[in-house]
Structures are given as C-alpha cells and as structure tokens.
Amino acid sequence: MFDKNDFKVFEDMTLSGRLDLIKTNLDPKFEVFGSDLLKHLEDEYQQKFFMKIAKHQRRTKNPPPDTWLAINQDKKGYKKTPHLELGLWPDRYFITFSLLADIRDRQKYYPILEKYQDQIVKEGWGVSNDHTSSKLLPALDFEKIIAHYQKVKSSDLVVGFELLNSSEEVLSGDYDQLLQDKFLQLSKYLVNFNQEISTQN
Structure with a gap:
C-alpha cells in the first residue's frame, strides 16, 4: 500500500496543490490502513478506539509540512488525550505516541511516565x-525528555519510531507490515496510560 511515491506530495510547494495531493494520494491509504489498525486494536484490547485523518483546515497560506492519521480512545477528539499517530514528513514515515502540551490533567501523567520510563528506553523508541x-x-x-515535559508547560512528550525514505525497507517497497507492527507495539502505551489515569479518577 505505502510506497516511496508517497513523498511526492511534498514536492508541490503550494497550499492548494499539496492539499489536493494529500487528499488524493495519501488520505485513501490512511483510511484503509487506519481502519485495519482500528480492527486490530479493538480485537486485541476489546476496547473502543477512534480515528481522525488530518484535514489541515486551519491552513490558509503555507502547505502542511506533514500529514497523518491519529487514533485515540476518546471520541470527542485526540489532541487533549494520549494518542497515536502514523504519518509522513517529507523524508520519513513516523509512528508516535504523544502527550501534547495542553493535554487534560497533564500533571497526572508525570508519575505514569516515570513508571514506564525504563520499559520505553529498553525497547529503544525515539x-x-x-x-x-x-x-x-x-x-x-x-x-x-520527561524532566523537560514536567518543567516546561509548552513542551510535548513524544515516543515513537521513524522510517526514512532512503531506508532499504522503503526502497524495496514492502514495509506495510513493519509500520503496522510498530504501531501495534506502541499502542500498549496508549491503553496502559489511559487505564492508569482511570484508576486515579
């Protein structure tokens, strides 16, 4: 499904042109791939998950520097909750688990991060x-990174994996399974963090 031509959307330097390419070339892939991820997640955890594909509607001048799909466990929206993303920068795919700066109940996540710190380091995530x-x-x-997140209110907390467009996997053109595996591996942090928060409330 995904292939090295995905990155051609970033060659168009106009807002309308890049948005059209994203909508035509990438969003259909996100829809299919993301729906498959949702099925895997719901089968594995027996919980409900929700997907959002970036539409970049607030952009009026500059083309988006990246694009993505996001999955979380709150149907009201993902940005103020722990969430997973799969997307592209001009030179790489990324899969991330994020706690953004304005997440709800931010301070409640500090001890959870410390609890899972050693595991995240051991698994070698970026x-x-x-x-x-x-x-x-x-x-x-x-x-x-954790210390900075605790001290600087404008900072985010991101854990993830990246696959450069120059990598052997991308050049060979067969890496859908790798992206899916990494996403599902990272998903345990989404579920675990949400469970930890629910026990605090």
Whole structure:
C-alpha cells in the first residue's frame, strides 16, 4: 500500500496543490490502513478506539509540512488525550505516541511516565519534546525528555519510531507490515496510560 511515491506530495510547494495531493494520494491509504489498525486494536484490547485523518483546515497560506492519521480512545477528539499517530514528513514515515502540551490533567501523567520510563528506553523508541519536529532523539535521552515535559508547560512528550525514505525497507517497497507492527507495539502505551489515569479518577 505505502510506497516511496508517497513523498511526492511534498514536492508541490503550494497550499492548494499539496492539499489536493494529500487528499488524493495519501488520505485513501490512511483510511484503509487506519481502519485495519482500528480492527486490530479493538480485537486485541476489546476496547473502543477512534480515528481522525488530518484535514489541515486551519491552513490558509503555507502547505502542511506533514500529514497523518491519529487514533485515540476518546471520541470527542485526540489532541487533549494520549494518542497515536502514523504519518509522513517529507523524508520519513513516523509512528508516535504523544502527550501534547495542553493535554487534560497533564500533571497526572508525570508519575505514569516515570513508571514506564525504563520499559520505553529498553525497547529503544525515539523520544522528543516537540510534536511539530520530525527529529526523534535516542531512547537514552528519555529521562531528560520527561524532566523537560514536567518543567516546561509548552513542551510535548513524544515516543515513537521513524522510517526514512532512503531506508532499504522503503526502497524495496514492502514495509506495510513493519509500520503496522510498530504501531501495534506502541499502542500498549496508549491503553496502559489511559487505564492508569482511570484508576486515579
């Protein structure tokens, strides 16, 4: 389904042109792939999940630098809750689990992050304090990422995986299963964090 031509949407430097390419070339893939992810998640966890595909409706001048689908467990919206994303920057695919700066009950997540810190580091996920940047730091930096998230209110908490468009997997053209596997591996943090929060309330 996904292939190296996905990145051609970013070659159009106009807002309308890039949005049209995203809508035509990527959104149908997100719809099919995301629906399959929802089925896997609901079968595995026996819980309800919700998907949103980015529409970039607030953009009026500059073309979107990335595009994605998001999955969470709150039908009201995903940005103020823990959520998973699968998407593209111009040079890579990304799969991330995020707690954004304005998440509801932000401070309640601090001890949960510390609880799962060692596991996230051991599994070798990339980490970041900025969901608007494509750069993920090594897992060994996670302690600093958590500390920054606790101190700086404008910061995000991002854990994830990236697949560069120059990688052997992308060049060979057969990596749908890899993306699905990484997404499902990361999904346990979405479910676990939500369960931890529910026990606090």
